[in-house]
Amino acid sequence: MTDAATLPARLLEHAAATPGRVALRDKHRGRWRQWTWAGYAERVATVAAGLRTLGVGPGSRVAIHAGNRPEWVIADLAAQGLGACGVGVYPTSPAAEVSYLLAHSRAEVLIAEDEEQLDKALAVRADLPLLRHLVVMDPRGLDLTALPGVLTFADLEARGATPDAVPAFARSVAALDPDATAVLVYTSGTTGPPKGAMISHANLAAAGRSFVQLGAVPGDEVLSYLPLCHVAERLISVIDAVWAGLVVNFGEGGASFPQDLRDVQPTLFLGVPRVWEKMLAGVEIRMADASRLKRLLYRGCLRQGRRIAPRRMRGRAGPGDRLVGLLCELLVFRALREKLGMVRVRAAISGAAPIAPQVLEFLWAIGIPVREGYGQTENTALGTLNPEGDIRLGTVGRPLPGVEVRIADDGEILTRSAGVFGGYLDDPTASAETVDADGWLHTGDVGELDADGYLRITDRKKDIIITAGGKNVSPSEIENLLKVSPFVREAVVVGDRRRYLSALVGIELDTVGDWAARRGLAYTTYADLSAKPEVVALIDEVVRAANAQLAAVEQVRRCTLLTRELDHEDGDLTATQKVRRAAVARRFATEIEAMYR
Numbered sequence: 001m002t003d004a005a006t007l008p009a010r011l012l013e014h015a016a017a018t019p020g021r022v023a024l025r026d027k028h029r030g031r032w033r034q035w036t037w038a039g040y041a042e043r044v045a046t047v048a049a050g051l052r053t054l055g056v057g058p059g060s061r062v063a064i065h066a067g068n069r070p071e072w073v074i075a076d077l078a079a080q081g082l083g084a085c086g087v088g089v090y091p092t093s094p095a096a097e098v099s100y101l102l103a104h105s106r107a108e109v110l111i112a113e114d115e116e117q118l119d120k121a122l123a124v125r126a127d128l129p130l131l132r133h134l135v136v137m138d139p140r141g142l143d144l145t146a147l148p149g150v151l152t153f154a155d156l157e158a159r160g161a162t163p164d165a166v167p168a169f170a171r172s173v174a175a176l177d178p179d180a181t182a183v184l185v186y187t188s189g190t191t192g193p194p195k196g197a198m199i200s201h202a203n204l205a206a207a208g209r210s211f212v213q214l215g216a217v218p219g220d221e222v223l224s225y226l227p228l229c230h231v232a233e234r235l236i237s238v239i240d241a242v243w244a245g246l247v248v249n250f251g252e253g254g255a256s257f258p259q260d261l262r263d264v265q266p267t268l269f270l271g272v273p274r275v276w277e278k279m280l281a282g283v284e285i286r287m288a289d290a291s292r293l294k295r296l297l298y299r300g301c302l303r304q305g306r307r308i309a310p311r312r313m314r315g316r317a318g319p320g321d322r323l324v325g326l327l328c329e330l331l332v333f334r335a336l337r338e339k340l341g342m343v344r345v346r347a348a349i350s351g352a353a354p355i356a357p358q359v360l361e362f363l364w365a366i367g368i369p370v371r372e373g374y375g376q377t378e379n380t381a382l383g384t385l386n387p388e389g390d391i392r393l394g395t396v397g398r399p400l401p402g403v404e405v406r407i408a409d410d411g412e413i414l415t416r417s418a419g420v421f422g423g424y425l426d427d428p429t430a431s432a433e434t435v436d437a438d439g440w441l442h443t444g445d446v447g448e449l450d451a452d453g454y455l456r457i458t459d460r461k462k463d464i465i466i467t468a469g470g471k472n473v474s475p476s477e478i479e480n481l482l483k484v485s486p487f488v489r490e491a492v493v494v495g496d497r498r499r500y501l502s503a504l505v506g507i508e509l510d511t512v513g514d515w516a517a518r519r520g521l522a523y524t525t526y527a528d529l530s531a532k533p534e535v536v537a538l539i540d541e542v543v544r545a546a547n548a549q550l551a552a553v554e555q556v557r558r559c560t561l562l563t564r565e566l567d568h569e570d571g572d573l574t575a576t577q578k579v580r581r582a583a584v585a586r587r588f589a590t591e592i593e594a595m596y597r
Contacts (some may be wrong), residue, residue: 006182006201007082008044010208014245015041017351021219022243024070026250027260030219035070036243043070043171047153049160051170054109054133058083061105061184064091065098065121066113067251068224068341071137071153073238075111077230077439080182080201081173087184087196088229090119093567095192099124105184105425106130111153114138121244128441140304162247178202184425185231185377188578191292196425203380206233206418208243208381210400215347216268218245222478223264223341226272231377234353236270239380254299254312256389258282261341269348273480275356276370279340279364281486281511298336301328305365313364315389323368333367338564342368349373353578354457356480357393364391375419376435379441382419384455393452406440412461413442413447446474465496470555473501478554481546486511488542490566492584502558502595504588505539506565512538524559527563536561558595562588 001448003048004010014023021039026033037041056062062079066072076086087105088100098120102110108130112118118136125131135140137153143461144150170248182201186194201258222241225232242247246268287298305328308321315323337343348370350360355372363370371388374383384405399405403417423431434440446464447457458464459474467471475493482491482505490506509529512561514533516523523529530536539561547555566572571583585592 004113005178005205005209006173006176007078007177007204007239008077008169009079010205010242011037011041011044012170012173016241018218018245018442022247023245024073024250024569027263032263034250034264037156038136040074042166043074043157044077046160046312047074047167048169048172049162049165050082050158051082051084051109051160052158053159054156054572056082056084056109056490057491057595058180060084060109061087061107063087063089063102063105064228065091065093065110065117066137066228067091067253068226068228069113069137070234071223072228073248075153075242076238077242079243081169081176082173083176083180084182085184088234090227090229092227092292092569092571095120095123099127100193102128102131105186105405107282108558109133109135111135111137111156115141115246122147122233127399130383147468147515151259154551156576160192176201178205179422180294181422182301183234185234186229187377195427195430197377198425199377200422200423201417204239204566205243206402207239207380207382210419211240212244212403214385215402216240216244219247220267220268221247221249221344223249223251223260223266224269225253225260226270226352231375231381232270234311234380235375236268256341256363257462258341258443262339265338265341267344267346269342269345271348271350271370272352273350273359273483274353275425276350276355276359277483277486281508283336283366284486285511287513288514291348298332299444301332302365304328305333305367306361309361312369313391313393329367331429338436340368345369347371347388351375351381354476354480354486358481358484362391374457376443378420378421378443379415379417380418380421383415386454392454395450395456397455399455400452405449407447407449408442410461411446411448411458413443413445413455413457415443416440421513425548432566465493465501467495467553468497468499469499469553473554475501478503478546478550478556481549482542484555485542485545487515487538490562490579492579492581498596500557502560502592503543503553503556504560504562504584504591505543506562507535507539509565530561530563558593559585560588560591 004013014037020036022034023037024035025041054070060133062084064072064075079086080127089101093495110121135151135156177444178201181198182204183199184196186196222236224237229434237248249264260326301552302325311317350370351373370384373385377381382403385401408414444461445457446461447455449455459476464472479491482488489508495501543556543559
């Protein structure tokens with residue numbers, strides 16, 4: 001049991017109790033380095049002391065603009081320990097978005113990853129009078145003599161490397177107010193400018209305690225790969241890792257992600273639907289190119305895996321099931337999961353967006369026990385999760401310990417817990433609309449609770465389509481059905497106030513490219529591939545298969561293939577890869593109108 005009320009306090013507890021146990025690893029130039037809990041706490045304390053020399057103290061805002069690396073979490077915890085507030089900025093954010101976030105948060109210090117991120121800050125610094133200090137983690141390629149006032153992260157640590165650094169940090173941590181804001185997490189901004197969610201130390205501690213209750217144990221391995229600005233990755237790599245004593249691994253990221261997974265073979269893994277869908281698509285590609293014998297073995301074992309999976313989800317697999325499962329493991333599944341980086345996974349979670357049940361069925365069939373959950377930035381990701389031994393596909397599970405869930409009269413999902421945030425920075429109107437006087441968080445999602453307390457999410461309240469015939473339709477469910485196909489990367493269903501539904505579909509370049517190559521179809525670009533009549537026919541078949549599972553009013557009558565991939569920098573997607581529906585509708589207005597002529 002812990003007496004810690006904040007994450008920095010919990011970090012110091014680990015450093016005192018298990019100083020030599022590994023806490024962090026990162027892959028640097030192809031080799032893995034590691035830090036113990038004592039080393040982790042010392043670096044956090046040293047960076048905190050360095051930040052103190054820059055004038056950072058209670059109420060200050062420290063922005064971090066970087067990809068996943070140890071320095072990110074070290075800087076975040078250092079700021080928290082000083083009573084300051086960490087503000088994450090997505091690595092993919094363009095300069096205009098960086099300017100907005102730094103101005104809105106009133107950041108005094110920006111810690112940027114490298115030359116690319118520093119250049120964005122330098123381009124907008126004249127518009128940010130409160131931004132007093134710039135720090136760069138990786139100065140390669142920079143002429144720092146031409147950048148007066150720019151510190152390196154090593155400089156920052158050197159400033160704080162005094163014999164009193166750790167004791168001074170401990171004194172600062174002891175004085176923290178648990179109800180004070182610890183981090184600002186900006187929402188994805190699907191319907192407008194991002195809002196700064198104020199999350200307190202007490203919110204973070206509540207999320208950490210809940211995770212430990214779910215069975216995380218010290219030494220469990222996780223891979224940090226989603227943007228740390230997002231509440232989901234912060235939950236795993238910072239909140240839960242520090243509270244439960246997990247080992248956080250930082251790979252090389254980007255295109256190296258599959259190899260990072262294979263290197264780490266995590267025991268706990270949080271995947272957004274896109275990751276799980278990509279795994280399914282990758283397996284389909286490999287099997288399509290495999291020998292006839294391997295294909296037969298895979299299909300036979302997958303058929304058996306699908307048959308057994310429903311009983312495994314409910315904890316009811318019998319001796320016969322276990323015997324067949326063991327045989328499939330030896331023949332196919334263990335080697336397959338090892339290539340996916342999932343051979344050691346004890347607990348896997350899908351969250352942050354809806355996922356098609358068919359994808360989860362596949363994962364369970366090959367032996368990856370994925371449990372779908374639900375949470376938001378505004379409740380520190382404390383929501384619901386499918387309980388072990390009673391998984392129900394199509395639902396996001398039951399409320400976590402200490403969480404209350406109810407459905408409002410208009411179908412909106414409301415939650416109440418110790419994780420509910422303190423409101424949006426400088427936006428009292430939106431804060432009051434989001435958290436009512438009784439402490440209920442109005443999630444903006446529409447859903448249903450069944451008799452056993454399992455929650456099913458229908459869609460975002462603002463995304464519900466009302467057809468010309470007055471029927472309410474959930475676009476996300478239709479889109480997920482389309483995205484089950486390994487050939488579909490993105491699908492955007494439209495049809496509000498229209499006579500029928502139509503869809504904009506973006507192909508998955510890798511899988512469709514492989515499909516085309518095996519048929520001798522030459523192509524040059526994404527647009528060229530999308531325009532091939534054979535590819536159009538392929539996606540038409542995907543749409544027909546999805547329509548067969550839908551009611552008449554939900555069926556997609558027309559479909560247009562996008563000629564380019566949706567992109568964050570172009571404003572089509574948020575930094576978390578969620579579709580900005582209004583922006584996409586404007587950008588592709590001509591294509592949409594053509595489907596209704």
